[in-house]
Amino acid sequence: MESDQELKLVGFWPSPFVIRVKWALELKGLNYTYIEDDIFNKSPLLLQLNPVQQRVPVLVHLNKPIPESPIILQYIHDTWTDHNHTLLPSDPHLKAHARFWATVGDHKLLEYAWMAMICSKGEEKEGYVQSAIEVLGLIQEELKNDFFGGESIGYLDLVLGWISYWLPVWEEVGSMKILDEAQFPVIYLWAKRFMDHPKIEAHLPPRDQMLVYFEKRRIQLKLAWNK
Numbered sequence: 001m002e003s004d005q006e007l008k009l010v011g012f013w014p015s016p017f018v019i020r021v022k023w024a025l026e027l028k029g030l031n032y033t034y035i036e037d038d039i040f041n042k043s044p045l046l047l048q049l050n051p052v053q054q055r056v057p058v059l060v061h062l063n064k065p066i067p068e069s070p071i072i073l074q075y076i077h078d079t080w081t082d083h084n085h086t087l088l089p090s091d092p093h094l095k096a097h098a099r100f101w102a103t104v105g106d107h108k109l110l111e112y113a114w115m116a117m118i119c120s121k122g123e124e125k126e127g128y129v130q131s132a133i134e135v136l137g138l139i140q141e142e143l144k145n146d147f148f149g150g151e152s153i154g155y156l157d158l159v160l161g162w163i164s165y166w167l168p169v170w171e172e173v174g175s176m177k178i179l180d181e182a183q184f185p186v187i188y189l190w191a192k193r194f195m196d197h198p199k200i201e202a203h204l205p206p207r208d209q210m211l212v213y214f215e216k217r218r219i220q221l222k223l224a225w226n227k
């Protein structure tokens, strides 16, 4: 077990990027200190730890900061090799494959779903929704077992995990549907399975607070971006 001094996570409660790191640390059974930051009023600590991007999450291990959630997950996988929960496969091709789909998830699905939530202009919004649905279809084809990681939750499950809890909130806030149970039964069941894992569900922010937060963000960004 790591002591509190050795492992810290700087985060922001509604972030879909921070939660994946929390989940990884919990699955690995690592002891860490969570430090809540405010991305609208960033602390000197965050600016010092991640001066280039000034974003959360940042993991601090033995006083060394590691930013960017996919990089942090990789770091956790590489560093705590003796812990029983493996995040990435050892085969280089399978590893590259998981990283590729994680990139698709973040740079396409998450981006489209986020823009669809913010956008209120009919045609433009529909375009983002359709793009998200298309990518979700491709991601669904990649699921061959209970989890993307095989029998247990792995790196790609953690990166895509926001689909199970954040996406339904974004759908409600944005009055839209992306993850339709009838259209995506496999992903729908995966999302339920993922959420039912005790280490996953124990660390979710309250849904009612998420709805309030993302509705506020939707209105702010819609005005700022003229969407």
Ligand SMILES: N[C@@H](CCC(=O)N[C@@H](CS)C(=O)NCC(=O)O)C(=O)O
Residues within 6 Å of the ligand: 012, 014, 015, 016, 017, 039, 053, 054, 055, 056, 057, 067, 068, 069, 070
């Ligand atoms: N690609 C990054 C994204 C991190 C990110 O966008 N974090 C947001 C919170 S959800 C943030 O810190 N935003 C502050 C800013 O951009 O100034 C990751 O996966 O860690």
